[in-house]
Amino acid sequence: MDMEKMKLTSSEIGSLWGEYINGTATDLVNKYMYSTIEDEAIKTIFHEAIQTFEKQKEQIKSFFEKEGFPVPIGFNESDLFLGKQRLFSDAFCLNYLNIMTLHGLLGHSTSLGVSVRKDLRLFYDSCDDAAKEMYHKTIDLLLEKGLFQRDPLYYTYDQPTFISSKDFKDGFFGKGRTLSAIEIISISLNLKKSIMAKTLSIAFSQIAHSKEVKKFLRSSEKTADGQIKTLAKILQGDNLPVPKSLETEVTQSTESPFSDKLIMYHTGFLFQAAQNYHGAGLASSMRTDLIATYESTILQNLLVTKNWFDIMVKNKWLEQPPLAPNRKEISR
Template identity: 70%
Template sequence: MDKNKLKLTSSEIGTLWGEYINGTMTDVVNRYMVSIVEDESIKAIFEDAIKTFAKQKKQIVAFIENEGFPVPIGFTESDLHKDTEKLFTDIFCLNYLHIMTLHGLLGHTTALGVSVRKDLRDFYDSCDNDAKRMYHQTIELLLEKGNFQRDPLFYPAANPEFISSQDFIDGIFGKGRRLGATEIISISFNLKKSIMAKTLSIAFSQVAQSKEVRKFLEDSQNTSDKQIQAFSKIMHADN
């Protein structure tokens, strides 16, 4: 078996499809945001993100076409309206790019985990390196501007402890207990994403021309509200 001529599997094609759809969506939003951002340091990071995806997009298209599959439609120039009023502050745009970079890191790692052919693995390695560079850039700039939202602090106990009853496994929804540090990781991240999703839904619903799209965005706001309330309740359960 010639390992350099392996056909891509369904999982590998699936990850390329996801990279293309997610990438073109993010690119449209990035190109809108770079058109409204006034802070030059933030604008520079968005310009870097746009150039980076343009390079990745060509490689994704080449992989898909070489396997004989049609290139997905994705999000296109028709979805971009630069003449729309400014919907977001510069800092929100930077926070958005940071959250989306985290999604990129997770997505590239998952894609790499199901890829076998070396050229595809090399591609996801490069995507991961690009995302890590962007991750560091967004954090550094958010810290510099005093706008990075850190996770809650965790205070140490006097001594190590062992789980001694079923109550811990029953979770915080049972008799109630303090969160573990590892549980805070996902809860805090999902809380930030829900707040970001609600803000985007509110903003886009103000300019959406389609009644169906506006209704969908309003429903999304309600969903995000419920998620935010649930995550916030968990985070403050032990206060």
């Protein structure tokens, strides 16, 4: 079978559509940050990220055009207003690129997992390779500048042991054990992502034009802050360090370099993407308090997402993904 002549499946079209929408949104934030960054090493990495996505965007457009599907609108220069006052510090920008690269790695892996056509698989391979290279570069630079926050360190054990009591699951009634290394993975990731979501909500609430959008952003900030405090309390209960906040890396600027459409979409994306990590945390937790925390967090994020969806639809900001044919409608 000629792989190049195989029609793209619904899953393959959906993955391309998502990559394009998410990529064009993040790309504009990267371009704004690039225009304000003063540190040459950080600026160089952002330039590379922008150049890399420009090539990927053209490849995605080519897939759509060859298949006869319209290229999504996504986000473009009409959503970006350069020349405004600086909103973020260089340190925040580098942390932002690191976190968004992690989201990209997850997205590329998912897209590769649903792709069958070889040209599409090779495309996602190249996307994944570029994201891994960017991940290494952001980590190395964060470490070099003393900005990377490492996860808690554990002391070594003499030998492997087995769980010997049902109390291993307890996290509420005083018999509970300390956090396992497996549980720390999700706690740390979720904390860092919630800190990023809170900081962006604060920054975006300063610059948004619409009162409705500002209100939503203050609500999303409050939700992220509550989740940070809950996870931090669990770490502190075992005398483990908590990642520091990033709010002080936001300036007092009220000049918006972004459209409200882009601000809203980006905030919603962070809360939706976080559900993957909360779900992973829920699946890997064996302490009852952690399970309850993740269940509560997932429900909170669903409420944020519902409010986000209502505002996006009301303002006609939410682009519709390709839909399955409505046979009943066609038959009429």
